[in-house]
Amino acid sequence: xxxxxxxxxxxxxxxxxxxxxxxxxxxxxxxxxxxxxxxxxxxxxxxxxxxxxxxxxxxxxxxxxxxxxxxxxxxxxxxxxxxxxxxxxxxxxxxxxxxxxxxxxxxxxxxxxxxxxxxxxxxxxxxxxxxxxxxxxxxxxxxxxxxxxxxxxxxxxxxxxxxxxxxxxxxxxxxxxxxxxxxxxxxxxxxxxxxxxxxxxxxxxxxxxxxxxxxxxxxxxxxxxxxxxxxxxxxxxxxxxxxxxxxxxxxxxxxxxxxxxxxxxxxxxxxxxxxxxxxxxxx
Amino acid sequence: xxxxxxxxxxxxxxxxxxxxxxxxxxxxxxxxxxxxxxxxxxxxxxxxxxxxxxxxxxxxxxxxxxxxxxxxxxxxxxxxxxxxxxxxxxxxxxxxxxxxxxxxxxxxxxxxxxxxxxxxxxxxxxxxxxxxxxxxxxxxxxxxxxxxxxxxxxxxxxxxxxxxxxxxxxxxxxxxxxxxxxxxxxxxxxxxxxxxxxxxxxxxxxxxxxxxxxxxxxxxxxxxxxxxxxxxxxxxxxxxxxxxxxxxxxxxx
Numbered sequence: 001x002x003x004x005x006x007x008x009x010x011x012x013x014x015x016x017x018x019x020x021x022x023x024x025x026x027x028x029x030x031x032x033x034x035x036x037x038x039x040x041x042x043x044x045x046x047x048x049x050x051x052x053x054x055x056x057x058x059x060x061x062x063x064x065x066x067x068x069x070x071x072x073x074x075x076x077x078x079x080x081x082x083x084x085x086x087x088x089x090x091x092x093x094x095x096x097x098x099x100x101x102x103x104x105x106x107x108x109x110x111x112x113x114x115x116x117x118x119x120x121x122x123x124x125x126x127x128x129x130x131x132x133x134x135x136x137x138x139x140x141x142x143x144x145x146x147x148x149x150x151x152x153x154x155x156x157x158x159x160x161x162x163x164x165x166x167x168x169x170x171x172x173x174x175x176x177x178x179x180x181x182x183x184x185x186x187x188x189x190x191x192x193x194x195x196x197x198x199x200x201x202x203x204x205x206x207x208x209x210x211x212x213x214x215x216x217x218x219x220x221x222x223x224x225x226x227x228x229x230x231x232x233x234x235x236x237x238x239x240x241x242x243x244x245x246x247x248x249x250x251x252x253x254x255x256x257x258x259x260x261x262x263x264x265x266x267x268x269x270x271x272x273x274x275x276x277x278x279x280x281x282x283x
Numbered sequence: 284x285x286x287x288x289x290x291x292x293x294x295x296x297x298x299x300x301x302x303x304x305x306x307x308x309x310x311x312x313x314x315x316x317x318x319x320x321x322x323x324x325x326x327x328x329x330x331x332x333x334x335x336x337x338x339x340x341x342x343x344x345x346x347x348x349x350x351x352x353x354x355x356x357x358x359x360x361x362x363x364x365x366x367x368x369x370x371x372x373x374x375x376x377x378x379x380x381x382x383x384x385x386x387x388x389x390x391x392x393x394x395x396x397x398x399x400x401x402x403x404x405x406x407x408x409x410x411x412x413x414x415x416x417x418x419x420x421x422x423x424x425x426x427x428x429x430x431x432x433x434x435x436x437x438x439x440x441x442x443x444x445x446x447x448x449x450x451x452x453x454x455x456x457x458x459x460x461x462x463x464x465x466x467x468x469x470x471x472x473x474x475x476x477x478x479x480x481x482x483x484x485x486x487x488x489x490x491x492x493x494x495x496x497x498x499x500x501x502x503x504x505x506x507x508x509x510x511x512x513x514x515x516x517x518x519x520x521x522x523x524x525x526x527x528x529x530x531x532x533x534x535x536x
Contacts, residue, residue, distance in 0.1 A: 041368055155387055162378045165368050168359050172331050173382045173434075174352035216369060220414045225369050 012245045020134040024142050025237035025255065028195045028207065031146045033215065033229030034153055035191040036208035038184055040216055041164050046099055047081065049205040051185075052192045053103040054080025056110025056201070059126065064117040070141075070193050077189040080106050129200030129252040131241065138197060145194050149187045153226075160184065161222055198237075199252035210259035211236055214266045232262055284308050285348070285438060285469050290339035292322070292329050300325050301497035302339060307471070307490075309437075312464045314485065314504070315473040317494035318517050323473040324360065326494065327440050330471075331357060343438065353382050356436035358427045360443045366416045366423060373411040375426050376402055379433035394433075401433035405455050421452030428459060438469045445474050445484075457484050464489075 012018040039048050058076025062069045080102055087098040114121050125133070153160065162170040163180045171177045188208075195204045215228035240255030247254075289302040300322040307313050315323045328334045330341050332349035341348040348355065356379075379401070380394040402408045405425040410418065415426060424444055431439055444456055463470055472488075485491070491507040493500040493516050500512040 041365070043365070158378070158381050158384070158389065159386070161370070161374070162381050165370060165375070165378070166359065166364055168328070168333060168363060169357060169378070170381075171333055172352065172355065172357035172359075175381065219369055220371055220412075221374060222369050 008246075009242070012242065017132050017134070018241070018245065020136065020139055021131040021241055021251070022238065023139045024134045025131060025198055025241060026234050027139075027142045027146045028198050029211070029233035029235075029237040030230040031142075031149060031191055032195055032204075032207040033212040033233040034150060034226045035188055036210075036212035037215075037222065037226050037229060038160065038164055039188065039208060040212055041222065045205070045209050046096070047084070048188060048192065048208045050084065050099045050103040051077045051081055051189055052196070052201045052204045054106040055189075055193060055196070056107055056126070057113055059121060060110055060113035060117055060119050063119045063121055064113075073193045073196075074186075074189055076106070076110075077192065078185060081185050081189070125200070126196070127200050127202050128250065129196060129198050129203065131198045131244075131251040131255075134197060142194050145190050149190060152183065152187065156180070156183070157223070164222075199255060203252050203256045206256040206259060207233070207236075210256065210263055214259075214263040217263075217266050217270050232259070236262060284344065286342045287330065288340050288342070290326070290329050290341060291337050292325050292334055293337040294325075299337070299496070300329065300494075303494075303498045304339075305492060305498070305501055307469050309467045309469055310464055311489045312460060312470040312472065312487065313490045313492060314488040315471060315492045315494060316507075316516075317475065317499075319475050321475075321495040321516070323475070323494055324442050327357070327442055327471065327473060330440070331355060333357075348438075354437045356431035356434040356439045358431050358439070358441045358444060361420065361423055361427070361446065364423075366418075368415065370415055371412050372402070372407055372415060372418070372426050373398070375415055376407075376411075376429045376433055379430045383434075397433045397435065398429075401429040404432060405429045405459065406451075419449065420447040421449035424448045424452055425455060428456065432459070436468070439463060439471070441470070441472045443473055443475065445476070453484075457487070460484075461487065 013022070036045075036048070039045050054077045055073035056076070058072035058074070058079075059069050060072075061076075062072025084095070084098045084102050087093050087102070088095050111123075113119070114123065159170075159175055159180060162173075162175060163177050164184075167177055170180075191208065192204050195207055199207055211232035212225060212229035214232050215225045219225045219228055236259035237255050239258045241251060243249055243258065244251040244254040285307040287303060287305050289304055290300075291302040292300040303326060305313075315326065317323050325334060329336050330348065331352065332341075343351060343354065376398050377390070377394075380390070380398065384391065384394060399408070402411060405428050407422060407425050407429055410422060415423060418426065428444070431441075445453060448456070460470055460472065485504050485508075488504050490502065491500075491504045492498060493507050493512055495516045499516050500507040500509075
């Protein structure tokens with residue numbers, strides 16, 4: 001039985017595209033929860049979704065001018081996050097409305113530009129991702145981005161902790177909170193761009209938030225949340241790919257559904273134990 | 284000496300703070316009092332440059348204060364913080380040494396000792412591994428007090444430290460404030476109520492600033508807590524105040 005199980009695990013590895021897919025998804029599985037942790041503790045989860053949608057105009061323009069699409073996507077997404085901050089700070093408009101307006105506008109601009117500029121962008125692939133088209137170069141690019149972001153999180157951990165926990169206090173001791181915020185936004189944007197090819201724009205938020213949120217339910221410290229989140233992220237990615245291979249499911253949604261199932265399991269388990277504790281206390 | 288000269292804040296639409304000036308010497312404990320929305324938090328934030336000021340300057344030992352923020356410990360209002368943040372008591376107190384350690388360094392023997400001593404001083408050492416969300420309001424306030432102590436600052440600013448805290452924490456706050464004053468620190472403590480149970484704290488203040496969008500009065504608590512001043516600040520008649528006859532009435536506001 002074990003042999004059959006192991007051969008089931010090994011069999012897909014014989015094809016190069018699955019090996020590439022697994023390589024990238026392990027890296028994304030680690031990176032997304034680490035970055036997503038900051039989104040969650042800053043109550044900015046939906047901002048990740050906004051930034052993901054905001055990449056589209058940049059992709060289209062970069063494709064038109066023959067520039068690297070990632071650069072276009074990065075600039076466009078950062079511009080989207082600045083736009084939200086600007087609208088919020090200059091008016092009485094609240095953040096949820098500013099985000100809804102921004103992501104829908106940027107998305108509309110993107111779709112319009114794709115038509116006007118006659119881009120050969122595959123909108124389906126952009127929206128839903130296609131992990132099975134990952135090349136060796138994509139793996140190298142993802143590895144480079146993951147090393148830079150995880151390295152920065154390691155080096156600036158205590159400053160980012162201070163800023164995300166108590167921004168006013170961090171500013172009061174003289175930490176450069178504008179740069180920390182900018183760095184965080186840049187890290188989030190790069191993570192989104194890297195993860196897009198795996199799960200697509202519509203589902204990238206699930207990978208950023210899902211595993212980290214599951215870890216949030218059971219951990220006491222920020223770095224524990226990152227480590228456990230990364231473990232859950234890797235498990236979700238791998239299980240998703242195998243499910244997609246054997247059940248012929250689309251890979252992005254399969255990964256997201258595994259991640260969400262793990263959240264629901266943990267959620268039910270933690271609320272049940274709280275419930276039982278409560279019952280015990282009442283006696 | 285901390286010297287505040289004509290510092291004002293303008294948020295537009297009539298909100299803000301009219302020019303405020305005062306001086307505080309080392310070893311002085313100054314209370315800031317006024318109704319909710321009087322600009323107490325705004326003034327404290329303005330001193331540190333955390334809100335854009337429309338005029339004036341704040342100097343400490345002749346240099347602008349915002350250039351020497353490492354000498355300042357600021358304790359924000361508890362309500363400003365998300366207490367569901369995944370962090371333990373020890374982690375939050377450890378934030379105190381972030382600036383001191385500088386970039387890239389995690390900890391040192393000296394900082395660990397300072398953190399441990401600060402936690403013991405406010406009786407939260409036993410709670411060090413507890414998640415901050417599982418603490419009572421008073422314990423949370425003590426975590427922030429320990430963070431301020433571990434910073435070893437020369438100027439300490441507390442924004443509404445008495446709000447929603449238990450009697451034990453109140454006692455610890457007053458004890459630590461008195462110790463800090465004896466150590467020659469400058470303390471600024473805001474509270475919307477220096478009420479009946481805080482009367483002891485009120486009398487221990489060296490000076491009181493009464494605020495309502497402008498500085499209404501400044502002086503010893505006895506000089507400031509007059510019926511006229513309180514009426515100006517709170518807009519209604521107060522039956523409890525110092526009467527200047529040497530007899531202390533209930534000092535609630």
